[in-house]
Amino acid sequence: MSRIDDANRDAVDRMIEARPRLVGLDAAIQAIPGMRENLLLHAGPPITWQNASGPLRGAVIGALLLEGLASDARQAEEIMLRGEVDLEPCHHHQSVGPMAGVISASMMVYVVENQTHGNRAFSNLNEGYGKVLRYGAYSSEVMERLRWMNQEMGPSLAEALGAGDPLDLRALLAEALHMGDEGHNRLKAGSLLMLRHLAPRLAKTCQDAVRLERILEFIGANPLSSLNPVMAACKSMADAAHGIEESTLVTAMARNGTQFGIRVSGLGDAWFEAPCELPKGLYFPGFSAQDANPDIGDSTITETAGIGGFAMAAAPAIVTFVSGTPRDAHDTTLEMYEITAAEHRHFTIPALDFRGTPTGIDIRQVVEKQITPRINTGIAHREAGIGQIGAGLVRPPAVIFEEALLAYAERYDVG
Amino acid sequence: MPVVLAELRRGAYADSAILMQLQRSLQELPGVRDAAVLMGTPANLELLQQAGLWTAEAAKARADDLVIVVQAETETVARSALSQIDELRRRRSSREAGHYRPRSLETALRTFPEARFASISVPGAYAADLTREALAAGLHVFLYSDNVPLSDEVELKKLSASRGQLLMGPDCGTSILGGVGLGFANRVRRGSIGLIGASGTGLQALSCMIDALGAGVSQAIGSGGRDLHEAVGGVTTRQAMRLLAEDPDTGVLVLVSKPPARRLAGHLIGLAASIAKPVVIDFLGFPPPAPRLGNIHFASTLEEAARRAVELSGNRDEGINDPLPPGQFAPPQRWLRGLFAGGTLALEILPMLRALIGEVDSNLEAEPSSLTGDGHRIVDLGSDEFTAGRLHPMLDQTLRIRGLLQEADDPGVAVILLDVVLGDGAHPDPAAELAPAVARAKQRAREAGRNLEVVVLVIGAKQDPQGRDRQVARLEKAEARVEASPAAAALLAARFVKASGETPQQEMPPVDRTPFQGPPAIVNLGLESFYESLIDQGAAAIQVDWRPPAGGDQRLSALLRKMK
Numbered sequence: 001m002s003r004i005d006d007a008n009r010d011a012v013d014r015m016i017e018a019r020p021r022l023v024g025l026d027a028a029i030q031a032i033p034g035m036r037e038n039l040l041l042h043a044g045p046p047i048t049w050q051n052a053s054g055p056l057r058g059a060v061i062g063a064l065l066l067e068g069l070a071s072d073a074r075q076a077e078e079i080m081l082r083g084e085v086d087l088e089p090c091h092h093h094q095s096v097g098p099m100a101g102v103i104s105a106s107m108m109v110y111v112v113e114n115q116t117h118g119n120r121a122f123s124n125l126n127e128g129y130g131k132v133l134r135y136g137a138y139s140s141e142v143m144e145r146l147r148w149m150n151q152e153m154g155p156s157l158a159e160a161l162g163a164g165d166p167l168d169l170r171a172l173l174a175e176a177l178h179m180g181d182e183g184h185n186r187l188k189a190g191s192l193l194m195l196r197h198l199a200p201r202l203a204k205t206c207q208d209a210v211r212l213e214r215i216l217e218f219i220g221a222n223p224l225s226s227l228n229p230v231m232a233a234c235k236s237m238a239d240a241a242h243g244i245e246e247s248t249l250v251t252a253m254a255r256n257g258t259q260f261g262i263r264v265s266g267l268g269d270a271w272f273e274a275p276c277e278l279p280k281g282l283y284f285p286g287f288s289a290q291d292a293n294p295d296i297g298d299s300t301i302t303e304t305a306g307i308g309g310f311a312m313a314a315a316p317a318i319v320t321f322v323s324g325t326p327r328d329a330h331d332t333t334l335e336m337y338e339i340t341a342a343e344h345r346h347f348t349i350p351a352l353d354f355r356g357t358p359t360g361i362d363i364r365q366v367v368e369k370q371i372t373p374r375i376n377t378g379i380a381h382r383e384a385g386i387g388q389i390g391a392g393l394v395r396p397p398a399v400i401f402e403e404a405l406l407a408y409a410e411r412y413d414v415g
Numbered sequence: 416m417p418v419v420l421a422e423l424r425r426g427a428y429a430d431s432a433i434l435m436q437l438q439r440s441l442q443e444l445p446g447v448r449d450a451a452v453l454m455g456t457p458a459n460l461e462l463l464q465q466a467g468l469w470t471a472e473a474a475k476a477r478a479d480d481l482v483i484v485v486q487a488e489t490e491t492v493a494r495s496a497l498s499q500i501d502e503l504r505r506r507r508s509s510r511e512a513g514h515y516r517p518r519s520l521e522t523a524l525r526t527f528p529e530a531r532f533a534s535i536s537v538p539g540a541y542a543a544d545l546t547r548e549a550l551a552a553g554l555h556v557f558l559y560s561d562n563v564p565l566s567d568e569v570e571l572k573k574l575s576a577s578r579g580q581l582l583m584g585p586d587c588g589t590s591i592l593g594g595v596g597l598g599f600a601n602r603v604r605r606g607s608i609g610l611i612g613a614s615g616t617g618l619q620a621l622s623c624m625i626d627a628l629g630a631g632v633s634q635a636i637g638s639g640g641r642d643l644h645e646a647v648g649g650v651t652t653r654q655a656m657r658l659l660a661e662d663p664d665t666g667v668l669v670l671v672s673k674p675p676a677r678r679l680a681g682h683l684i685g686l687a688a689s690i691a692k693p694v695v696i697d698f699l700g701f702p703p704p705a706p707r708l709g710n711i712h713f714a715s716t717l718e719e720a721a722r723r724a725v726e727l728s729g730n731r732d733e734g735i736n737d738p739l740p741p742g743q744f745a746p747p748q749r750w751l752r753g754l755f756a757g758g759t760l761a762l763e764i765l766p767m768l769r770a771l772i773g774e775v776d777s778n779l780e781a782e783p784s785s786l787t788g789d790g791h792r793i794v795d796l797g798s799d800e801f802t803a804g805r806l807h808p809m810l811d812q813t814l815r816i817r818g819l820l821q822e823a824d825d826p827g828v829a830v831i832l833l834d835v836v837l838g839d840g841a842h843p844d845p846a847a848e849l850a851p852a853v854a855r856a857k858q859r860a861r862e863a864g865r866n867l868e869v870v871v872l873v874i875g876a877k878q879d880p881q882g883r884d885r886q887v888a889r890l891e892k893a894e895a896r897v898e899a900s901p902a903a904a905a906l907l908a909a910r911f912v913k914a915s916g917e918t919p920q921q922e923m924p925p926v927d928r929t930p931f932q933g934p935p936a937i938v939n940l941g942l943e944s945f946y947e948s949l950i951d952q953g954a955a956a957i958q959v960d961w962r963p964p965a966g967g968d969q970r971l972s973a974l975l976r977k978m979k
Contacts, residue, residue, distance in 0.1 A: 002979055052628025130458060248978070282435040285451035285484075320436040331515040337525065338518045368964045369518050369977050390435075402971060405978075414977050 004364070011265045012342040014361035015241035015249075015305060019115040019165035020233035023159070024157035025125075027150075029105040032093050034123050036105065037067075041090040043101025043298040044199060044256025045271040047264060049080040053257035055293050058136025058384025059100030060087070065138055066146055067104050073138070091252055091263070095122040096235045096298035098227055098311050099134035099380055100257070107146075108154025112169065112232040114240055121235035123228040125149050128221070129388065134297075136384035143155035153215050159203035166199045169233035170391060172226070173307060174346050182315035183230055184299055184308030185376040191225040224232075231298060234305035241265055241360070248408060249341060250361040253304050253396060255372065257296035257380070260396045264404050267411060272404040274328045274397040281392015282320075293382040295394045300375050306344045306359030309374035309393065311334040318376070331357065332374050339365040339373065363408070366401040417486050420493040421472035422500075423455070424481040433504075434481075440503040446492035447485055452500070455480040485551035516960040520548055523938045527957045531930035533582075534563055534597050534949070536941030538562055542585060543567040544976070545940060545961075550582070555930065558584030558639065559596045561940070565646060568639070571903045572650040577645070579924035581654055582788055584639040588615020591622065591635035592935045595954040598637070598945065601753055602952075606631020606723045610651055612653045613638045613672035616719060617699070621671055624721035630728050633665040634658075634931060643675035649683055650923075658926045660690040667727045668694045669720055674697035674701040681773030685913045687711050688771060688906055691735055693727040695720050704766040709736045709906040736910070740896070742866040744915040748829035751775070751912050752822045753793035753814050756808040760834050760872060761795045763901045768793070771909035789827055791912070794818070809841050816852040823856035823867055830868045831856070832908045835890075837875030844881055846889040854893040868911045872904040 029035045040063050042056060052060065061076040069085065070076035079085055090097050097103055101124075109122045127145060131137040161167070172183075172193050179189030199216060206212040219225045233263065242251040247265035254261055261271040276294035283289070302308035312319065313333035316326035336358035337343070343356030361373055372395040379390040409415055432566065434452045441450035451468050453459040455476025463469050468484040476482045483500055487493035517523040524530060531779050533549035535542055539562025546563075549556045550571065563585035575582035583597075589612075590597045592603050601619055603626035610625075610632060612618040618635050625632060636658070638651035652670070659665045668690065675683060675698060687694040688711060695712045696703075697720040703713030712727070714720035749770050751772065755761035761779055768775045768791065775791040777799055786794060796808040796815055797800075808815050822828045835845050842848075853869045860867035875883040887897050898904040930936070932937035936955040939946040946958040965971035 004978055195697045282439055284435075285438070285449065285453065285462055285468055294937050320433050332517040334517070334522075334526075338522050364975055364978055367971055370962065371518060402965075405971065405974060407979075415974055 004246055004248055006242050007266065008249050008341045008360065008362060010073070010077075011241040011244040011247040011249045011251075014117065014244070015237045015360060016345050017116050018170075018237040018240040018343065019123070020112045020169045020236040021115055022161065022169055022229050023108060023113045023166045024111045024161050025108050025154050026111055027105070028103050028107045028109045028122070028124075031109055031111050032095055032103070032251050032407075034093050038085045039102040039105070040064075040085055040087055041093055041095055041097065041101065042087055042238035043090060043296060043327040043356065044254040044258060045091075045259050045261030045273050046089055047087065047196070047256040047258055051258050052087075053296065054382050054384045055136030055295050055296060055380040056100045056102070056257045058138055059102040059133050061384070062133045062136075062138030062142060062146070063102045063104040063107075065143055066150075066293065067106055081372045089256075090298055091254055093122070094120060094235065094239065096231045096254075096301050097124050097134065098126070098231065098299045099297040099378065100136055101298045102133065105400045108150050108151060108158070110229045110232050112229060112236050113166070114236040117240045119236055119239050121237070121239060123153060123234040126222060126224050128218070128224065131385070135380045136385040137387050138385060139326070152211055153218065156206045156211060156215055157198065158203060159205045160198055161242045162335050163201045163205050167194065167229075169229060170346055172197075173230060174348070176226075177311055177314045177347055178350055180315055180317055182308055182311040182318065182376060184215035184227075184302040186223075186225045186379070187230065188223040190230060191219070191223050192228065194226040195219050227299065231301050237305045238301060243268070246404075246412060248363045250304055250363060250373075252373075253300040253361075254298045255295045255300065257293055260295060260400065262345045262396065262400050262404060264408065267404065267407055270407065272407065274400045277394055277397060279377050279390075279392040279394035281377075281379055281390050283379070284388075287381070287389035291381050291389055293380040295375075295377060296380055297377065299377065300396075303373050303375050304361065306340070306347060306357045309346065309376045310340070310359070311349060311357045311378070312374070313351050316351070335371060336374060339371050363401045363404050366398070366407050370398060372396050372398050372401065383386040417488060418483060418490045418493050419468055419470050419486045420490070420497060421468075421470040421482060421484040422497050423472060423476055424483070425479075430605055437500060437503055438906055441483075441485060441500070444492075444496050446488045446501070447496050448488065449486040450496070451482070451484040453482055454478060454845055455482045468898045490709035502784040505702055516958055517960070518960050520545065520552065520938060520940060520959060523957050523959045527936070527938065527955075529955065530938045530957065531555060531935045532557060532592070532597075532829075532935045532937040534559065534937050534939045534941070534945055536598075536605045536939075537944055538839065538963075539563050539585070541963060543571060546571050546582065547574070549938075550578065552579055553578075553580070553600075554580040554938070556583065557590055557637070558582060559598050559945070560584070561586040561640070565641065565644070566639060569646050572642075572647055576650045578655065578925045579926050581636070581658070581926050582639075582651055583637045587637040589618045589635065590637045591632055593634070593933050595934050595949065595952045597937070597949070600635070601626070604631035605633065607633055607664060607666035607728050609633045609659035609662060610635040610943055611638060611652055611659065611666050611668065611670050612636075613640060613642045613652065614699075617671045620717050621669060622719055624718055625725060628721060628725040630725040633662060638672075642678055643672050643683075645676035645679065648674060649650075649679050652683060653686060654923060654926050656690065657688055658928060658931070660692060661925070662928055662931070663933075665691060667724050669694055669697070669724045670694060671697045671717065671720060672699070674698045677769075678773045681769060681771060683772075684708075684711060685771045685909055688736065688910050689913050693735065695724045695727065704770040705902050708767060708771065708902050709746055711906075736906070739910055739914055740867065744829050745826070745865045747826050748865055749915045750789065750825070750827045750910065751791040751830045751908055752825075752828055752834060753832035753908075754818045754822070755795045755834050756797050756815065757834050757836050757874070758795045758797050760836075760874065760901055761793050764832075764872075764890035764905045767902060768909060769903065772912045795831070812842065812845060812848050816848065819852050819856050820859065823860050826865065828861065828867065830870060830908050830911040832870045832872070832904060834872040834874065835886065837873070837879040837881045837886060839880060841881070844886075846881075846886040850893040850895070853890065853895045857894060869895045870904055870911070871897050872901060873897050873899060
């Protein structure tokens with residue numbers, strides 16, 4: 001074992017042994033370190049308003065409307081053009097958000113704590129499918145739903161979670177993988193498991209029967225309910241593995257709709273970026289690849305932590321998104337073993353004889369074998385406000401792993 | 416004017432992913448402009464309206480109904496498309512499943528941990544690194560690739576030898592292991608003849624001839640084109656010889672190669688002499704020192720080698736050497752010294768010894784070598800420089816006895832070789848002088864803590880005046896080892912030399928026989944046709960989809976090598 005292998009072993013052990021638990025919900029401004037009134041968090045590596053893609057712009061407008069900082073879209077755009085509100089990556093604030101990933105000060109966020117190492121991670125609430133802020137929609141129905149989520153559902157969930165033990169998200173994921181989820185595109189089982197945890201606590205704490213029914217219906221009807229807490233869980237696992245001297249493991253993969261960026265454990269806060277590619281997948285009726293926005297979202301934190309596309313073999317039901325067969329799902333996971341440092345001890349795949357999921361992307365292996373990580377993703381329309389138009393697979397651009405390798409060589413005086 | 420047709424299937428739930436897949440199949444049909452296959456939920460029906468796929472039929476759908484809508488150029492096309500939906504679904508599910516091919520040796524071994532061999536046929540520039548990796552993983556390696564630098568080969572074989580692993584190659588064309596051919600090989604009968612060769616085509620020809628003669632092959636081990644190069648030192652050949660010597664399924668060994676480096680030929684023939692099985696040697700173009708030396712049979716063509724091996728395989732006990740008498744040599748003992756009275760006998764024995772033990776100095780050639788110091792040495796005491804002013808040693812043994820005792824005192828000497836020629840006109844009773852001298856020489860060596868062997872070649876007829884049997888008996892009583900032919904004397908002397916400290920290479924750990932016994936379990940990296948032929952022969956094999964590291968980028972792969 002070389003020194004690099006040792007460092008990677010250390011990092012991946014931390015990632016695997018991290019035990020994220022959902023401990024509560026709170027307003028972003030209360031919970032997220034460094035959050036402020038005039039700050040919006042977004043998915044992916046840093047980006048300016050000028051370079052932001054349609055869905056991100058739409059989500060930013062919606063968030064400004066939600067916060068009452070703008071009264072209409074035009075005013076919101078002017079605010080951003082004048083630089084009165086800052087944009088910073090969720091990842092710079094221990095947070096992650098799906099698709100546009102926009103989090104504003106008043107939004108309720110899930111608080112996830114890694115019991116093993118003590119670090120926390122945050123993510124917003126999931127709005128469901130259709131016209132939603134994370135795909136850049138900001139129509140009045142979107143705003144109304146967000147307000148309800150922040151003012152009624154969020155506080156009720158916070159109260160309910162306060163009434164019992166935290167929800168062990170690592171255990172939830174382990175179980176969901178045995179129920180046909182891969183943890184990124186398919187969270188049907190995980191969401192029901194989460195509902196199963198919340199429902200009795202909600203029943204105990206929520207006195208308003210109408211509100212209770214709406215919350216249960218809303219969470220139960222949304223197969224992506226658990227995506228956001230799962231992403232925060234993955235973030236807390238990846239962060240536990242970050243900052244290990246000499247490690248070549250990837251600790252963040254994220255897209256802002258324009259650029260795809262990665263971070264490497266042993267390379268500090270640097271992002272290695274290149275333009276996002278278009279996902280390959282299947283489109284809803286009436287849409288095609290021409291309508292698609294380049295890849296967007298922090299949800300690639302799931303693949304970073306060893307699930308999502310890496311656990312495809314656990315979720316044969318979703319492979320047809322890329323005109324595949326269950327055999328392809330199997331092969332996808334096998335391929336990811338090529339570029340990872342370990343097999344997960346808690347996340348296992350029944351169809352592979354309970355082999356652990358491939359965990360801990362090693363930039364050396366990616367560059368050597370020219371195999372980039374496989375990512376399951378939703379596809380956003382390129383224009384703000386239209387929403388999801390399909391789903392499929394995407395890979396990060398290979399060049400960012402090569403750049404990271406060169407930066408590593410310079411930082412550690414290799415060669 | 417495009418036509419939109421819809422079909423409803425009540426209560427026919429299907430996963431949305433499968434539906435999207437079907438939808439795409441419909442969209443790909445000629446003449447179809449757009450299509451939708453979805454469950455009739457309100458949200459989906461709204462989608463249909465927005466996409467211009469709305470029909471009266473679709474309007475009747477409920478959430479648990481399957482809705483299929485086709486927009487086509489003509490009604491005929493639309494109807495035909497709708498009628499194909501079940502066929503499309505069936506075709507999708509019966510599509511052949513591809514098999515995953517690992518991209519590296521490491522991941523191949525994770526799914527195929529029972530593998531014990533790697534067959535490597537990648538471009539030469541990458542072969543050494545890959546071989547190093549395979550050896551580190553504990554695999555025996557069949558290395559077909561050529562253009563591997565000699566320095567890499569030397570280093571890799573040092574590594575494989577030290578770990579008891581077999582590195583067949585580089586530039587190894589053929590092996591047959593446990594009945595399975597690797598690289599280029601012929602489907603020959605299995606049998607008791609074990610082949611070792613530095614030449615792939617040589618092995619192929621030999622195995623085919625053996626098959627045609629009705630016999631068969633236990634193992635054929637290719638050693639690689641340069642294994643018998645001086646720098647490489649025949650590492651693989653020597654390992655393979657020991658492997659087959661111990662292999663209960665191998666009765667006869669055949670060694671075939673281009674002529675090896677001279678010193679190496681000595682090592683190999685000497686090693687062959689230590690094997691308790693017949694060994695047929697065909698060093699193409701190398702003059703055989705004798706048709707046969709004990710268990711070693713020299714052939715000068717492949718066909719002769721094949722015939723000889725087949726004959727011997729039918730009669731295994733023939734030509735197996737007697738076991739050596741017990742006796743441990745002291746560490747510094749390694750040299751052979753010959754003190755001859757008969758120049759012709761010495762001349763005949765000299766090339767045999769050289770074939771068996773390598774360099775031997777002598778005064779028999781036009782430019783005599785040094786007759787003092789370390790080294791194997793044959794001295795003809797009948798030559799002019801020794802007979803000036805004294806009788807020929809066939810009559811006067813004073814000089815020989817003095818020499819014998821001198822050599823016995825040399826701590827480096829392990830074996831002394833003498834000849835005794837009887838007959839009319841010769842010394843009347845040479846054993847009467849020589850036997851006590853032998854006894855004294857052995858005694859002096861013993862007192863100095865050494866075991867000294869004395870081999871005596873006795874040439875004589877039963878009726879000779881000295882009485883051949885009496886002479887032999889007397890010498891044997893003095894514990895001399897008596898032989899009646901130059902070849903037998905040379906072989907025995909050489910075997911004693913081999914048993915002394917002369918061959919440190921023998922410290923190589925032996926190769927474990929087990930993986931060679933049945934059909935081998937192989938990871939194939941490189942030529943796919945090799946993999947297919949392995950599978951076809953019933954071997955357990957896995958194909959690695961190998962590609963040059965970093966896509967062949969020199970700068971990145973150099974970095975990666977430093978970051979292992």
